Amino acid sequence: MTAKTFPAATILGYPRIGPNRELKKALEAHWSGRLDEDGLLFEARKVQDRTVRRLVQLGLDAADSSIPADFALYDQVLDTTAALGALPSRFADLADSDGGVGTAASFVLARGDGERPPLELTKWFDTNYHYLVPEIGPETCFAAVAHQLAGIVRRQKDRGAVLRPVLVGPVTYLLLAKAEDGAPAGFDPLTRIDDAVAAYVGILGQLAEAGAEWVQLDEPGLSTDAGAALAAPGGLVEQVYRKLAEAPVAAPGRHANGRPALLVTTGYGTAGDPARAGEALAVLAAVGVEAVHADLVRGSLPSAEALRALGGTRFVAGIVDGRNVWRNNLLSSLDVLEDLQAQSGAAVSVGTSTSLLHVPHDVAAESVLPAHLPAWLSFADQKVREAAVLARGLAEGRSSIAAELQNAEAALRSRAKYDGVVSPAVRQRTAALGEADFTRGPAERRAELQQARLGLPVLPTTTIGSFPQTGEVRRARAAAQKGSITEAEYEQFLKEEIARVVALQEELGLDVLVHGEPERNDMVQYFAENFDGFAATGNGWVQSYGSRCTRPSILWGDVSRPAAFTVPWTRYAQSLTRRPLKGMLTGPVTILAWSFVRDDQPLAETANQVALALRDEIADLEAAGTGIVQVDEPALRELLPLRAADQAAYLDWSVRAFRLATSGASDATQIHTHLCYSEFGEVIAAIAALDADVTSIEAARSRLEVVADLAGFGFRRGIGPGVYDIHSPRVPSREEIAGLIETALAAIPVRQLWINPDCGLKTRGYEETAASLRNVVAAAKAARETLAVRA
Ligand code: MET
Ligand SMILES: [Zn+2]
Numbered sequence: 001m002t003a004k005t006f007p008a009a010t011i012l013g014y015p016r017i018g019p020n021r022e023l024k025k026a027l028e029a030h031w032s033g034r035l036d037e038d039g040l041l042f043e044a045r046k047v048q049d050r051t052v053r054r055l056v057q058l059g060l061d062a063a064d065s066s067i068p069a070d071f072a073l074y075d076q077v078l079d080t081t082a083a084l085g086a087l088p089s090r091f092a093d094l095a096d097s098d099g100g101v102g103t104a105a106s107f108v109l110a111r112g113d114g115e116r117p118p119l120e121l122t123k124w125f126d127t128n129y130h131y132l133v134p135e136i137g138p139e140t141c142f143a144a145v146a147h148q149l150a151g152i153v154r155r156q157k158d159r160g161a162v163l164r165p166v167l168v169g170p171v172t173y174l175l176l177a178k179a180e181d182g183a184p185a186g187f188d189p190l191t192r193i194d195d196a197v198a199a200y201v202g203i204l205g206q207l208a209e210a211g212a213e214w215v216q217l218d219e220p221g222l223s224t225d226a227g228a229a230l231a232a233p234g235g236l237v238e239q240v241y242r243k244l245a246e247a248p249v250a251a252p253g254r255h256a257n258g259r260p261a262l263l264v265t266t267g268y269g270t271a272g273d274p275a276r277a278g279e280a281l282a283v284l285a286a287v288g289v290e291a292v293h294a295d296l297v298r299g300s301l302p303s304a305e306a307l308r309a310l311g312g313t314r315f316v317a318g319i320v321d322g323r324n325v326w327r328n329n330l331l332s333s334l335d336v337l338e339d340l341q342a343q344s345g346a347a348v349s350v351g352t353s354t355s356l357l358h359v360p361h362d363v364a365a366e367s368v369l370p371a372h373l374p375a376w377l378s379f380a381d382q383k384v385r386e387a388a389v390l391a392r393g394l395a396e397g398r399s400s401i402a403a404e405l406q407n408a409e410a411a412l413r414s415r416a417k418y419d420g421v422v423s424p425a426v427r428q429r430t431a432a433l434g435e436a437d438f439t440r441g442p443a444e445r446r447a448e449l450q451q452a453r454l455g456l457p458v459l460p461t462t463t464i465g466s467f468p469q470t471g472e473v474r475r476a477r478a479a480a481q482k483g484s485i486t487e488a489e490y491e492q493f494l495k496e497e498i499a500r501v502v503a504l505q506e507e508l509g510l511d512v513l514v515h516g517e518p519e520r521n522d523m524v525q526y527f528a529e530n531f532d533g534f535a536a537t538g539n540g541w542v543q544s545y546g547s548r549c550t551r552p553s554i555l556w557g558d559v560s561r562p563a564a565f566t567v568p569w570t571r572y573a574q575s576l577t578r579r580p581l582k583g584m585l586t587g588p589v590t591i592l593a594w595s596f597v598r599d600d601q602p603l604a605e606t607a608n609q610v611a612l613a614l615r616d617e618i619a620d621l622e623a624a625g626t627g628i629v630q631v632d633e634p635a636l637r638e639l640l641p642l643r644a645a646d647q648a649a650y651l652d653w654s655v656r657a658f659r660l661a662t663s664g665a666s667d668a669t670q671i672h673t674h675l676c677y678s679e680f681g682e683v684i685a686a687i688a689a690l691d692a693d694v695t696s697i698e699a700a701r702s703r704l705e706v707v708a709d710l711a712g713f714g715f716r717r718g719i720g721p722g723v724y725d726i727h728s729p730r731v732p733s734r735e736e737i738a739g740l741i742e743t744a745l746a747a748i749p750v751r752q753l754w755i756n757p758d759c760g761l762k763t764r765g766y767e768e769t770a771a772s773l774r775n776v777v778a779a780a781k782a783a784r785e786t787l788a789v790r791a
Contacts, residue, residue, distance in 0.1 A: 004213045004261065006291045006314040006349055007066035009391035012216070012265055012322065013166060013355025014055065015380050016072060017543050018047045019362060027073065027547040031111070037103055044073055048152065052161050058381055059388025062161040065214040069152050069163035070355065073103065074110045074546045076218075077131040077176060078119070080168040082106050084199050085143035088135035088180045090116055100145035110546060120178070121545055123678070125220060125268040126642055127323070127358055128594060128635075130545035134173065135180035136189035144202025150210035157211040164214045165207050169264060170196045170244075171230060171237055172221030193236065197243050204259040208250040214291075215260045217244075220354070222280055223269030223299065224642045231272035231280035238283050245288035261290040263316065267354040269642055270299035278302025278309075285313035296336065297321045297353035307344030315340065315348050319390065320383045322354030325540075325554060325596045327378040328386045330393070330401070330408040337394050350391040356380040359596075360540035360551075368538040373556060376415045379540070416600075420533060423558035430608050438659040441667040443717060446693060449668040453627055454580050458787065459741070459755050459780045460511040462720070464674050464696060465584045465630065466523075466760035467501045467516035468769055477521060494519050495572060502576045504770065509777045512628060513581040515573035517762065523586045523632065524594040528553030530565040531613050534595070553595045555606065561613035564620040571624045582672060583621040583629040585614055588657040593635035604653035611660035618665055630672035631662055634759075636686070637678035651686040658690045670694060676722075676759045681709040694718030698758040700725035700732075704743045711747035719748060722758030723779070724772050729764065731771045737779035750787060755780040 017023045026043035029035035035043070048071050052062060060066040072079045081087075082101035087094055087109075094105035101109075110132055112118035119132040149165050156163050168176070174196060177189040200217075207215050221227035222237065230236040241264065250258025264284050272280030277300035281292040291314035294302055299318075307315065317340055319333045341348045362381040363374050378386060393401040415421060440446065480490035501516035520526040528534035534555050541549040566583060574581045588610040597606055618629050641650050662671045673690055676698035680687060687695060699706050699721035707721050723740040724732050744753055755776060761769050 004065070006214065006261070006263065006316070006347075007061060007064045008395060009060065009350045009387045010066045010164075010316065011055075011060070011068065011320075011352045011356055011384055011387060012218070012267065012293070012318070013068050013070040013076075013357050014051055014384075015357055015359070015361055015543065016047070016070065017541065017547075017549060018050070019365060020539070021541055021549060023047050023073070024547040024549060031107070040073075041103065044071070045155070047071075048156070049159070052156065052159075052163070054381065055384060058384040060384060065162055065164040065212075067161065067163050068216055069149065069156065069165040069212075071152055074106065075132050076166065077134065077168055077173070078106055078110055079149070080173055081109070081132070081134050083144075083146035083149055083167060083203055084173075084196065085145040086134060086136065086140050086196075088119075089137060089139065089182070090135075090180070095141075096145075098145060099141060099143040100147055103148075123638060125223070126639060127268075128542075128544060128550065128638065129357060131176065134177035134189070136174065136177040136192055137180040137183040138187065138192075140180070140192065142192070142195045142199035144199050144206055146203040146206050150206050153207060153210040153212050162211065162213055164216050164263070165212050166216040166218060167200075167203070169217035169219040169221075170200050170240055171227065172219045175221040175224070175227055190236070193240060197240055200244060201247065201259075204244065204247070204262075208258055208260045212260045214263055216263045216265060218265050218267070219271070220265070220267040222266050222271035223295070225644055228272050228274075228280070231283060233279070233283055235283075237280065238287055241284050241289055242287040249290070263291040263293060263314075264289050265293035265316070265318075266299070267293070267295045267318065267322070268298060269295060274300060274643070276303070276306075278306025281315070282306045282309035285310045289313060291316055291349070293318055293351055295353040297323070299353075301336070301340070304343045307340065307346065310344055310346045313346065315344060315346050316351040317348055318351050318353035320350070320352045320386050321599075322352040322356050322383070323358045324599055325359055325377050325379060326599050327376055327382070327408060327411050328390075329412060330386065330390060330405050333390055334393050334398065334405070337390060341394065348394065350387045350394065352383060352387060356383055358542060359383070360537065360542055365539045366537055368536070369554075370535055372414070372418055373535055373554065375411045376556070377554070418557070420557040421598075421600075423533070423560065426558040426560050426609055426612070429612055430605065433608070433660070438656055438663055440663045440665070440691060443691065443693070446667045446670075450627075450670040450693060453668050454670065456511055456580075457784060458750055459753055459784055461755045461777050461780045462510060462512035462582070462696075463505070463514055463757055463773070464760045465514050465517055465582070465632070466520070466762035467504075467514070467518070468764050468766050469518065469762040470766070473497060473518050494569070498569065498573050499576055502573055502581075506577060506579065508770065508773050509781075510773065511579065513573070513577055513579050514584060515569050515581065517584060517760070519569055522551070524591050525551065525553050527586050527591055528555070528595065531559050531561055531610075533557035533559040533609075550594065555592070555595045555597045557598070559606070559609040559613050561616050564617060566617060567620050567624050570621060570626055574625065580627050583618070583626045585617060585629065585631045585661075587631045587633035587636075587673065588614060588661055589639060589654045590633050590635040593639050604657070607653060607657035608660055611657040614661040615664045618662065618669075622665060622669055627668070628670040628672060629662075629665065630674060631658065631692070632674045633658060633690070634674065634676045636675060637680055637683055640683065651683065651689075655686050655689045662692070672696065672718075674759075679706075681706060684709050684713045684715065688713065688715055688717070692717065694720060694754055696720035696722065696754065696756050698722050700740065700758045701727070704740055707744050707747045715748075715752075717752065718754055719752055720754030720756040723755060724757040724776055726757050726759050726761055726764055729768045731768050732775060734775040734778050734782075737775055738782060741779055741783045745783070
């Protein structure tokens, strides 16, 4: 039996949180006990139904499998774990009688249950989305228990929609997994592939039975070095998909003993060997996969040879960018699509490069964007339309979409010549940069000058910047925004807040103080609001993990800083204390990583513009008397390219941008940086190359693992490995912190060591923060005394 034809237009996935974060709110109500499970599932079904309706309005067909059933409540990797019943042994008790994992059980995996920490959260490829890491051991059960996904398919079918269920594919699933605790040393989850594949075969049968005609298996793992190696002809990917494709395709309408047709997607780069683009797709086609997808935005076009090798397999061209917000250049996309079709002779469908999970819902829901921006933008809903329009143009000829082509062209043209997209003053500055602009004086000399100026004790104590953002702070900000308090009243409120935070730090006995960042809603958006070339959205929420969402700003033009904006707060805070107080900035790489960035010039160029804007702010901070400036780069590791071959170039421009931002500072000004959210062991050389005088780095949860890497590298500058894990309300005891300081001192020379928390305190409450910092300071003092006795 042959498969039903794949639809001409599709998307790989759609934002799951709801246009007004309905799912987020329902989840949080459920977790706090205000909404029971039935209530939550009712809300989730409302979001699903709305998504299907909306996608039909936007041009997808409800009945032809063009709409993905991609409705994870928390995370799609977690849902695949649930469909496989692949519970780690430490959670084995959560299994239903048939090995299934219900909604409540899946939330225990996601959030822990008091005694057991949750599954680890890690970044999904090179994005700011986080997935829950499967824990696989030699004994992990794999079963076909896709009840929830099958239930969604069945329910939608009853409502007249034939959806295409989505799972993480088996190779990517195991590549993303880690060995569970207690597995033999060196255990590789991929060794369980046969058992996993057997379960996937069963799941495919269950989904066919529920009425699915197509299933989407996502294999973005093939775009990493590890996955690419498996995608060569004769490799693991070929074996796996031969097995999955072996069963006959079920006849539409009669689903006994068959499987749905398979779409295998890639995404986040080129699947397989980049020098042989498309080969991995040909491998999949050869074993009988009915449709394959490639990311044509981040990845390369498949070669003509690979396209011809697709034979009768559908090619889904991921030409609408799933990761950025710019309107598609329909004309050039159509050129590419027509070319692909002509070359391959194969049937081409139009799709997105990745799921639309990474972009907000709808440009039309924006009310605060500057007037020129909306026409240039495309959020998820606009992208669905773009895919549908391109598919029509491909099938019926350019004249059938003449109006759409013309509108897109007009928008692109207006964008290209809009005032501020290119700012001659900014261009002149970047063009005139020379090596001296990236270099400070010798580090040893800087250290002497700074110590003479600051007079700090050994093991200086400090915090990372933010203090608790209480309900009061958030309410005052909202009131100021609404206009229900005056600007002067808001400023007065912030000053009082800063004064309290400074007084608290003095009372605690910290050595280097901060102002606490109460004026900042978000460490990137705050800069976007104060830089030219940047705009903040009103409702542009994007899922970061589970119910957590962020609202990236849009960097649309040349960036510059019209006026000093952090200076008044820092100056005010410093006026309240004789101790040194750090000025606090977000670094250029992090600003880019957590924004939607213009796509019309290299990132390195944009990074330098942001760096110059920060450099201006640092100059003004210095002029106001600030002796220490911290430039946070928590996202330095996040943008690291997936392929080793691309990493050196990235590290080069990102390090240079940081240096451009900071190297205007006088040698007597101490530059700090702060890193968190990732393991930084593999980029230590780049961290050293930042040439910051002091680096604070998240370390408490790994019990200071990074210290060994730093020592091994011979890191020479100031270093503050976090000794207080700020991710939970738990107060670390003085003894515990003392133990971590001992560990650090065993590897790091005492004159280099700083004592600080892992990250900012903004999500914490005051009580636990004060108690914890008291212990931090006490442990540091005790360590100083011990050192003095030993000396
Ligand atoms: C995610 S890193 C946060 C650094 C920032 N200065 C803060 O303390 O909040
Ligand atoms: Zn941090």
